[in-house]
Amino acid sequence: MKTIARRQFIQLSAVAATGAVLAPSRGARASDLPHLGEDDPMAQAMKYTHDASTVDASAKTNAAENQHCANCALIQGDDGAEWRPCQIFPGKLVNANGWCSVWAPKA
Numbered sequence: 221m222k223t224i225a226r227r228q229f230i231q232l233s234a235v236a237a238t239g240a241v242l243a244p245s246r247g248a249r250a251s252d253l254p255h256l257g258e259d260d261p262m263a264q265a266m267k268y269t270h271d272a273s274t275v276d277a278s279a280k281t282n283a284a285e286n287q288h289c290a291n292c293a294l295i296q297g298d299d300g301a302e303w304r305p306c307q308i309f310p311g312k313l314v315n316a317n318g319w320c321s322v323w324a325p326k327a
Contacts, residue, residue, distance in 0.1 A: 253305065253311060253312055253313045254311075254312055254313070255303055255312065255313050255314075255315075256268065256306075256309050256312040256313060256314050256315075258270060260309075260312070262308075262309060263309070263320070266308060266309075266320040266321050266322055267279065267319075267320055267321040268309075268314070268318060268319070268320040269318055269319055269320075270315040270317065270318045271315075271317055271318065271319075272287060272288035272289070272317055272318060272319035273317075275287075275319050279321070280323070281321065282323060282324070282325065284323075284325050287319055287323045288316065288317050288318065288319055288323075289304070289306065289314050289315060289316050289317065289318040289319060289320075289323075290304075290316035290317065291325070291326055292306075292323050292324060292325075292326065293324040293325060293326045293327065294306055294307040294308055294322065294323075294324060295307075295314070295316070301316065302315065302316055302317075303315060303316070304316055308320065308322050
């Protein structure tokens, strides 16, 4: 059996550790998340719908006329994307044309 000198072992260990740290890892991406369903219990509690135009104006607590997820302060992700992450529904994507009762205007 071949023996490895202590100095060589340390060098190989350093290279292996650096490779493990610098190796590109595949993190979670927004495109990997599931779409929020209107039948989801949290969505129902927040009165979420995929189409804001179907919401009765009297249900909206904020005076803003044109309310939808794309112009909400809580939406995340890239502008223009049809499905985006939202702070209210972690781990799920909401429709940019959707609406929920927590809608807040962007600053």
